[in-house]
Amino acid sequence: AVSEVADVLTPKSTSRAEFLEEAASGAFEGCIAAYRTFGSFQVTGKIDAELLETLPRSLGFICHNGAGYDQVDVQACTARGIRVSNTPTAVDDATADTAIFLLLGALRNLAVGMTALRAGEWRGLVPPALGHDPQGKVLGILGMGGIGRNMAKKALAFGMKIRYHNRTRLEPSVEKELEAEHVGFEELLAESDVLSLNLPLNHNTRHLISRQEFAKMKKGIVIVNTARGAIIDEAALVEALESGQVSSAGLDVYEQEPHVHPGLLSNPRVLLIPHMGTWTVETETKMEEWAISNVRMAIEEGQLRSIVPDQRDM
Numbered sequence: 001a002v003s004e005v006a007d008v009l010t011p012k013s014t015s016r017a018e019f020l021e022e023a024a025s026g027a028f029e030g031c032i033a034a035y036r037t038f039g040s041f042q043v044t045g046k047i048d049a050e051l052l053e054t055l056p057r058s059l060g061f062i063c064h065n066g067a068g069y070d071q072v073d074v075q076a077c078t079a080r081g082i083r084v085s086n087t088p089t090a091v092d093d094a095t096a097d098t099a100i101f102l103l104l105g106a107l108r109n110l111a112v113g114m115t116a117l118r119a120g121e122w123r124g125l126v127p128p129a130l131g132h133d134p135q136g137k138v139l140g141i142l143g144m145g146g147i148g149r150n151m152a153k154k155a156l157a158f159g160m161k162i163r164y165h166n167r168t169r170l171e172p173s174v175e176k177e178l179e180a181e182h183v184g185f186e187e188l189l190a191e192s193d194v195l196s197l198n199l200p201l202n203h204n205t206r207h208l209i210s211r212q213e214f215a216k217m218k219k220g221i222v223i224v225n226t227a228r229g230a231i232i233d234e235a236a237l238v239e240a241l242e243s244g245q246v247s248s249a250g251l252d253v254y255e256q257e258p259h260v261h262p263g264l265l266s267n268p269r270v271l272l273i274p275h276m277g278t279w280t281v282e283t284e285t286k287m288e289e290w291a292i293s294n295v296r297m298a299i300e301e302g303q304l305r306s307i308v309p310d311q312r313d314m
């Protein structure tokens with residue numbers, strides 16, 4: 001435990017305003033490393049220049065418990081000499097499992113049936129349209145990191161054809177093992193029966209999928225998102241679902257969590273879960289252990305086990 005090697009302080013604030021005041025009052029004086037949960041975003045909001053300004057100069061490390069670290073302004077941290085870590089790989093299995101669940105559920109129109117059943121209408125007054133089998137369908141994976149590759153492996157077992165787009169191409173041996181074909185972004189949009197987003201949110205990927213992109217997709221495509229809501233322009237997704245351009249979607253993440261676009265909530269063709277991609281005993285334990293190992297290393301060795309990619313040369 002961290003308490004073996006350092007004194008542990010726990011913030012008491014319940015809102016951003018309180019946190020800024022607590023920090024400015026010197027409550028964290030002398031702190032070297034901060035451990036941060038994904039959920040703490042609901043209290044503090046984004047860790048940005050304004051928030052960093054209130055933290056003591058002694059703070060050299062922010063250890064985020066999560067793979068995606070879009071809630072931390074890494075540039076602002078770099079400017080203050082603060083190094084940031086995340087928890088890559090720990091999330092891969094659970095997130096890919098969630099993506100496969102959403103993929104199958106969305107392909108099969110399961111949300112329509114599930115909603116009708118709970119409303120006491122069995123399959124509904126109008127039964128759900130027949131679903132589709134994954135076998136032989138093209139799965140387009142946008143972002144082929146740890147989660148994307150894990151998902152590809154699992155989707156192969158369902159007989160899907162894997163295409164992917166990524167900034168850097170996989171090693172040929174990995175492409176071969178995953179039977180994954182690298183294609184351009186436009187090709188991925190045009191050829192996928194199911195499109196899964198498995199890439200981080202940053203200023204390059206915000207609203208990467210919007211009206212123009214939906215227009216280039218196959219009519220009736222299924223969208224799966226376990227990455228970050230804001231990679232998709234949510235309003236454009238609602239329109240694409242309404243027009244039938246997108247036949248169904250399986251979503252774990254939303255643009256303004258915990259707010260969900262009413263057009264998604266009211267559309268039974270959307271299978272929705274409230275950001276539970278890593279919500280398992282095993283994976284949450286792995287992530288916490290990983291994040292805490294970063295804290296320990298920061299305190300004991302002055303470095304991080306998994307510094308975020310944007311700071312690799314720091």
Ligand SMILES: O=CC(=O)O
Nearest residue numbers: 066067068091278
């Ligand atoms: O959303 C969860 C994560 O980024 O690990």
